[in-house]
Amino acid sequence: MILVWLVFAAMTLATAVLLALPLFYTRKVKNEAVFALAVYRDQMLELGRDAEAGLIAPEQAKLAQTEIERRVLALTNGPQWQPGRAPSHGLLITAAVALPLLGFGLYLLLGAPELPAQPFVAQTAEPSAVSAELAALEADVAARPTAAKAWIALAAGYDAAGRAQDAATAYGKAVALGAEDAATLAAFGQAQLIANRGELNDAAAATFRRALAVDPSNPTARFFLALGRAQAGDVEGALTDWMALEKDTPLDAPWRTTLETHIAKAAERLGKPMSDGAAGPSAADIAAAEAMTPEQREAFVNGMVGRLAEKLKADPDDLDGWIRLARAYQVLQRSDDARAAWAKAAALAPARLDVQLDYADAIIAGRSDLDRYLPPEFVETVGRVRTLDPKNPLGLYYGGLVARVAGDTAEARKLWTEVLELLPPDAPQRAELRKELDSLLP
Structure with missing residues (x-):
C-alpha cells in the first residue's frame, strides 16, 4: 500500500515539473497587441452570430461593431513590442514542487481515504422545483417529439424560467407541428420579442400578424404590435391601437393596468x-x-x-x-x-391593410343579404385588400363573398378552401366556413 502511495506521489511531482517547465522560458520582449486582436476578433464573430440570430437589434449591433473597430485601431497608437518580465525561479520551484508535497502531507494527516466515493449529484443541493418541472417537460417532449401540446407545455415552462430563446424555439416547434391557434402564435411572438431584448423584430411582428389573422381580437398580439409601432417612432399610432384595445379589455383583466400605463406614457410623450x-x-x-x-x-x-x-x-x-x-x-x-x-x-x-380590412368589415356590418348583394364600395375595398396581401385570410374570405355574388362559384370555392387551409384545425370559424362551401354546391 505504501508503495502505491509513493508511486502516486512521484507521478504528481513529475506532472507538476512538466507543467512548470514552460514558465522558466522568458522572452526578452512580448507583443500584447496580438492577444488583444484575437479577443476583438472573437467579439466580432460573436456579435455577428447574435445579430444573425436576431438576439440584438441591427442598430445596437452596428454601434457595438463600431466600438470594437475603434479599439482595434487604438492598438496601433502604442508600442507593438514591450520588454518581457522575467519570472521568479524560486517562486516557480515552490509552486511546482513544494505545494504538491505540502498537499500530499496534509492529505495523509487529515484525509479519510477509507470513505466510499459519493456521486456528484448526491453532493449537490436538491434541484429546484422549476428545474424538476422542466426536466419532466423535456422528458415528455423526448418521448413525444411530434406532439405539439408537449412542445407548448415545454415552451411555457421555459418562459416561466426566464429562458426566452428556448421558449421561442419550443413554440416554433409547436407551430411547425400544426399548433396555429391565436394563443400559441401570440405566445410564440412574445417569446421572440423577449429573446430580442424587448425589441419587436420582423420575425416577431410576422408571428403576431399570423395570430391576428386567426383571431383579430387577440390582446397579446394587438398590444405588442402597438408596442412595435411605438419603438419605431409612431407613438401616435401606438396610442390609437392601445386605446382601441383598452375599449375591448374587461375591467378585471390582469393586463389592463399595464395597458393603461402604456397609454398614459404615450399620451404624455405626445403632450396629450x-x-x-x-x-x-x-x-x-x-x-x-x-x-x-x-x-x-x-x-x-x-x-x-x-x-x-x-x-x-x-x-x-x-x-x-x-x-x-x-x-x-x-x-x-x-x-x-x-x-x-x-x-x-x-x-x-389606401396602402394600410388593417384600415382597409376594418373599412370592409364596417361596410357589411349587420347585413343579412351578403349572398345576394354587396355594396360597390365593399367590392372596391376588397380589391385593394387582395392587392395589398393576396394571402390574408380575411381578404380571401371577402374575395369569396365577392366571387359568389358575381356568380363565380368556382373562384369562391377556391378562395374559401385556401382560408380553410390557413385556419388551425380547432378554429371555430371552420364550421361556419364549411357551411358556406356547402352552399356553393349545385
Whole structure:
C-alpha cells in the first residue's frame, strides 16, 4: 500500500515539473497587441452570430461593431513590442514542487481515504422545483417529439424560467407541428420579442400578424404590435391601437393596468392630456362615468365623441383621429357613423391593410343579404385588400363573398378552401366556413 502511495506521489511531482517547465522560458520582449486582436476578433464573430440570430437589434449591433473597430485601431497608437518580465525561479520551484508535497502531507494527516466515493449529484443541493418541472417537460417532449401540446407545455415552462430563446424555439416547434391557434402564435411572438431584448423584430411582428389573422381580437398580439409601432417612432399610432384595445379589455383583466400605463406614457410623450376627448378619458373621467346613470353615461360618452368629431372637422387629414372616431362609433353601435369614419380613414390610408380590412368589415356590418348583394364600395375595398396581401385570410374570405355574388362559384370555392387551409384545425370559424362551401354546391 505504501508503495502505491509513493508511486502516486512521484507521478504528481513529475506532472507538476512538466507543467512548470514552460514558465522558466522568458522572452526578452512580448507583443500584447496580438492577444488583444484575437479577443476583438472573437467579439466580432460573436456579435455577428447574435445579430444573425436576431438576439440584438441591427442598430445596437452596428454601434457595438463600431466600438470594437475603434479599439482595434487604438492598438496601433502604442508600442507593438514591450520588454518581457522575467519570472521568479524560486517562486516557480515552490509552486511546482513544494505545494504538491505540502498537499500530499496534509492529505495523509487529515484525509479519510477509507470513505466510499459519493456521486456528484448526491453532493449537490436538491434541484429546484422549476428545474424538476422542466426536466419532466423535456422528458415528455423526448418521448413525444411530434406532439405539439408537449412542445407548448415545454415552451411555457421555459418562459416561466426566464429562458426566452428556448421558449421561442419550443413554440416554433409547436407551430411547425400544426399548433396555429391565436394563443400559441401570440405566445410564440412574445417569446421572440423577449429573446430580442424587448425589441419587436420582423420575425416577431410576422408571428403576431399570423395570430391576428386567426383571431383579430387577440390582446397579446394587438398590444405588442402597438408596442412595435411605438419603438419605431409612431407613438401616435401606438396610442390609437392601445386605446382601441383598452375599449375591448374587461375591467378585471390582469393586463389592463399595464395597458393603461402604456397609454398614459404615450399620451404624455405626445403632450396629450387624457381628458381632452381626443386621446381618451382620464381616470377621473372613468370614475365619474361609473357613478352616472346609464342615460347620463351615454350622454357623457357621446359628448366626448362629439368633441373628437368637431376636432376632425378642423383637421380632416388626421388619420389616427378618424380611426379613433370610427372605433368609438362602433363601441356606441352607431354603425352608419362608424362606416363613414372608416371611409375617411381608408381614403387617407389606401396602402394600410388593417384600415382597409376594418373599412370592409364596417361596410357589411349587420347585413343579412351578403349572398345576394354587396355594396360597390365593399367590392372596391376588397380589391385593394387582395392587392395589398393576396394571402390574408380575411381578404380571401371577402374575395369569396365577392366571387359568389358575381356568380363565380368556382373562384369562391377556391378562395374559401385556401382560408380553410390557413385556419388551425380547432378554429371555430371552420364550421361556419364549411357551411358556406356547402352552399356553393349545385
